[in-house]
Amino acid sequence: MEKSVLLVAALLFIGALSTSSALEPGESLNINSECTLELLDYSGSLAFVELNCGSPVTSFLAQGESLDAKGTQITFEGDDEGKASFSFEETPEIKSAEEAIQAGSAHLSDYPAESIEAIEADCNGRAAWGECWAIYAYETIIVEGKTIEVNNEAIELPGYSRTKGRIVYLNREGEVERLLEVT
């Protein structure tokens, strides 16, 4: 009996390095030596979290979506008896464009998923080097002109288009090396 308790404890300890936890709003968890995850709000299907790996970054995570925390992939698994359940896995080495897109998609969540592409690249954006993956998306936004009224004055606002785009350079471990954005 004692033996099996110890065995379970050992497995749990090892598993704690790559398992799951459920949080209530306001609760936080140390992910590794460098990061803390706090659940700020939770709706059952959407988790609003703050990941702090030196400086806090907030994100909304839908079920199945992941964040990278310095080598640990945090995935929002869904509801666990009213708590938000997260799993933690050591970030696997990225070996394909599909894996790169999966690893980088959280940084491009405001772009249509089908528009996200990935290509091997130098971490600084040079051509033909393969130390990083560049995951990128872009789109042209077209805004129709309109007339508005401010302080009883009619103002003509011209239509315009602008190109938005973002390029995330991830290393093979999935960490962000560089993040460029079209201004």
Place this chain on the structure above:
Amino acid sequence: MQRIEYAIIAAVLLIAGGYYAYAELLPYQSSVSFTVLGSDGNPAQAIVQLYADNQLAAQGETINGEVTLEAEHSRDAKLMARAEAEGYLPSRIGVKSSEITISLQKQTVTEPKVDLLIVTDERALSKKYGSDYATEAINLCGELAATIEETEGLTTRMELIGEDYASVTGMVNALEPNYLLIVGGPQIIAFNEFTTPLKKASGALKFLANQDPLVPSDNAYGMLSTADYECNECHPDVAIGRIPDGNEEESESMLLLELLGAVIAAHEGSLEVDSMASVVSQDSYGGHLNHLIYAELGNEIVDSPPIQVENGLSELFAAFAPAQALFLSVHGSNPPGPQVYSSSDGFGEYYLMTRGIPSLEAEEFTGKFVLADACYGANPYRNESESLPLLFLGNGAIAFIGSTTSALANRKVSSSEFDDEAELLALGSSTAFHYRVLRDLHDGERIGDAVKNARREMLAGLPADELTAIQYVLYGDPTLRAND
């Protein structure tokens, strides 16, 4: 038998715990030996800084071109080094071994025959505005030259294209001035069009290369034939500024004359850059805007949204009014057509500035330095009535700095803390460019030198940095300075 099983379990626990502590908790000590050589092959007396995950970890000065730096950091930290030395362009390099050689590009040695060269084209002025206007503009250029000689103590020469020299490039190479002031927009003296550096980048940047295959720039006018940089068009040795006008082929506007008059008045007065305000598109915000030079200048940040044209711009103008430097971290519309600066929260688009908004057209920007981190923020191919830089300048701004095409910012500032100046400069792209301009302006550098130094922070070989160095233009007199 039972003891052996306990021992195995204990060993598993110990190994797992030990590995965890080794990988995650114990700091790692790096020792990196740097050799810093000039492009001439000589050892450079340089300051070398070692960064771990963008944080300054160690710093030292080379002796005979060599220094060894030791730093503690997490085992998987990304290491990067920056080196700078008198007479060389600064450089940055990723650190992936314990012995690193950094090569610094030697700055061109020049023998200026004149401090400032003012240049315009009388025939082009006459064609656009008529001969009387051209004469008046040239007289004002002469008055400006005399004023600068008197107030700044700089030797100044005015040249008209087609008189002593056939081209601006010919003048610059003959006179090797420290500063060049071009008078007139693209219809008076054309911008050079460089092939975008993004063309040689990986596929991730191809969409921008396709959108802007050519990059209008004034850098070619500051390139000396003796320059020998890896990217000569990125690092002009002459500090260039331009007093622009609209892109119309013909015009009756008085703007160009008014801007020349304003520059003369600015040299006769005094300028300050001790305060600043920023309008920041919500999706472009970075915590760095509250630190370092931004904190020193008391950066008053206005978020957009909620600020947008529909809600009125009074809060924005209230923040701008006491500020001597304005930073516009917004989005810019693709040319042609009326220029729009907009903002976004990642979901919606919001108008912030465009021509024809009565309150904006009436707003005074007297004595202010304006920096625009916006796509096409200073694109020259717009008519006067469609151009926002010309609005700012026409309403009193001393200088306007912006890009001619789509610009790239480093958004690592949105997810990391930066408490060291060199860390920010090491980010490159427009993020570092604007920082360096503001720092130098506050430190009393002439605006042309501030922009030239910011270009020098851009690393040859990195397409995004090269693009930034080429696409940013200074609208204003490069010899003006604040905090003198």
